[in-house]
Amino acid sequence: MIDELAGRRLSVDLLVRELGNWRTSSASGPAYQGLADGLRMLIVDGRIPIGAQLPSERALADALRVSRTTVTAAYNQMSEDGYLHARRGARSTTAIPTTSPVGFEPGPVTVNLAAATLSAPAAVTSRAFAEAAAEVTPYLHDIGVELVGVPPLREALAERYSARGLPTHPDEILVTTGALHAIGLILATYTQPGDRALVEQPTYHGALSAMASRGVRPVPVGMTPDGWELDAVDAAVRQLAPTLAYFIPDNHNPTGLTLPPEGRNRLAQIISDTRTRTIIDETITDMWLDEQVPAPFAAAMTSRRDLVLTVGSMSKSFWGGLRIGWIRAERATLATIAALRPSIDMGTAIVEQLAAARLLGYEDEVLPERREILRGRRALLFTLLDEHLPDWHPLPGTGGLSMWVRLPVPMSTALSAAASRMGLEIPPGPRFGVDGSLERYIRLPYTLPDDQLTEAVEVLARAWRSVTGATGSEPYAVVV
Template sequence: MQSGSTFDSLASKTRSISSYQLAKILGDWPSVSRRGPLYARLALGIRSLILDARIPYGVRLPGERSLATELHVSRRTVSSAYALLRDEGLLMSRRGGGSSTQLPPGRSRPGAPWGPAVGQGSNWFDLAIAAIAGDSRIALSLAKVHEVLPHYLAQHGYAPQGLLPLREAVAEHYTRRGLATTVEQIAITSGAQQAISLAVEALSNPLEPIVIETPTYPGALDVLRRYRSRVIDVGLDEDSESLRVGMRQVLPRLVYVIADYHNPTGRLLDTAQREALARTAAECGSHLLVDESFVELGFEGASSVAPLASVGGEGRVISVGSMSKSYWAGLRVGWVRADRAVIARLVEARATFDMASPIIDQLLAAELIRTGKDMLDYRRQMLRAQRDALVEALHSHLPDWKFQVPSGGLSLWVNLGEPISTVLVARAESYRIRLASGTRFGLSGTLENYLRIPFTLPPPDLVVAIERLSAAVADVNRGWSLTAPIGEAFV
């Protein structure tokens, strides 16, 4: 296990990061590439932190001498690394004012969880975001919403706990899945990200230990960073045994877990594993924050498992759901299912975020939950075909890469066999491919051997993307210079 000191505030009121903090999140940066001078590898590591949204904009980096001492390298190594970053437009330096992070004009961060990194029609393949496009049937459902909208226009429109029809639809959804639920146990949020934020704010205090598995959903890590939580990460395994061991050692107030088609690995916990996790939470006095954003994305033949909250620990399981992964990321509606007392605390905490979710979005979400079965069936079939296309393309073009084929979800978690994730992501940009490095899904610069590849594009696009990625891998293996600017290898 690793200490959560990594998540000390990166951007304090002075908007600076210390040498110690930067060294922690850089991790084993000298191994980020097998080739290239040390200063270029350091620059690549810092570049990844900036583009993966792990260092905010406008943050002052430590001085050259201080960082060199912390990293046990020469000051010239740090100076040369900073110079490379300035040349690429990622650092701005002022005499006497140090060096601060920035982005070149028109550049976006592929690893950031907010929005796609590239625009449509640019001949780029965006594989940094695991989300699927919308469905035309959503527009048809919106037409039905307009029929009932006049009733709500006569009211003020604020519903802090959520609109009653949507809470009813979500409660019915849980009940059908085997977890009896009332509307009082449901709170509506503006997406799963806000639901996670509310749970962390309401149920934990800064510097209290929160246990997570690694790899995990980057957005959850962003939330924990913002709240200055003391994060304890444990290695993810098939049955979450390591997570249970970590809980007994730390006795955390809160544990974040993805039990259904885990992001990014696709793992699905069975009933016995869920029962063991709930028992451990009860023994440790911990709340389980269970992210169910992918629960509807099990493919044909996938096991059907009841919600984790239904197998025990009723008062200690907070379930988070969302419309974004199963329906459309543009529909920013999520929810929390929990004990009534917990819901009351979350609703109170929400007042510091916003007053309520938009009425039209909530009405649309309620309509889709109640009538969208055919749409979900189609999307599962589509995703299964795209998964199979991605698997075949990887076997054909990158046969040495290893992965397990998931029975649901949106992505493959691929073992590259060597620590090249960051340098490969950088090189792939020359082939017009956006990726999020494996390090984005964990702490302290680890997971350099891994890459998440979503199967969210149509099969022909996935095939072309993997062909380009194979060419990028060949460049890296041939010794692509880390000092070379990112150019256009693909035209």
């Protein structure tokens, strides 16, 4: 995400980097349309802040090595569509249209492949909330502010970690309003603007956005189709001395890969040796499909356990509407975060915490069924891709809620823009990275019901044909 809030002027070099291979959009249309699509997707994805000043037409034309006419036409198109406010004598500023822009009305299909999450197990969730409502009375006699979380939930989470192989006391749990809130609290406590944070590439785009909002500079270390390059991680940490690192070792978002025990031991050693404070995101830990994940990563820390802060959430395992997350860390670490928290928020809703505690008690009833649903939908997605997009290559993830797919040509942003015009929302590959790369990849969740998933892939195939100029049997009409 570009976050140059000083003067709200976007650096032309950073903008060019984020645009990536925007030219592929023009394979079946004018160049200015491809540029307008690329800029629009950056705004929609949140990688360009609303109200930011775009570079001058001349500066952007020079940086992109295109004619000024192309940039002028792209800016005009964005202005007509409501994504740009143009003012005489001043730079144009980014915007979100208040009405549907001409040429971008959704088609007959309105399917969302942007969110990778399941609907709730309705009966069990309703039961948990009913029980929580009956248990809330004692809390009504206090002010209702819980900066660390209610005891029933912290106890349930501690027992859960202990059962998984990481002995945990309730005092080592701090409850938050979702995992992203937990990440934000950690960033607010331990980073300053300009600090570096080591991240995997690709990675969870929400974490990247949280870093950008703090002015933290993410430093990417690329993953291979087989997983983590720990030699590269070691070298990057030692050379760059990041203030913080962020990893998703279980059912990684978006690849679905899990770091094996030997890799966990190696990464734990790197963290200890370099004294790098590290966020371990376990949000998708429960969603293993082929093989159960190892013990929590923090269990591999034989020394310097204070360096690891584990983040978890109820959203992926149970329901996205239950905004309950947590941080599992050493007591002194949590005390530091809790001391800062009142300047950010005043705790997490109590009824939701009690409902979460109840739901954790039903996990043996809920989670196996949800994994089975995901296995079936993943199998369907493989079949649909083989039928409609046989040249796409899913990476061999073993769990999670989505698959990371390699495209035959680097046209992810163009594909996302075309799909959006057809009524299908899907983020482009660069959204999951730092430097505008990943144009050869796209994330496909398999969380939608079968009929919606089928419809989504059919639209995606039409969008792909529209940007490549291919019919399915013809070669791709694109120069890269």
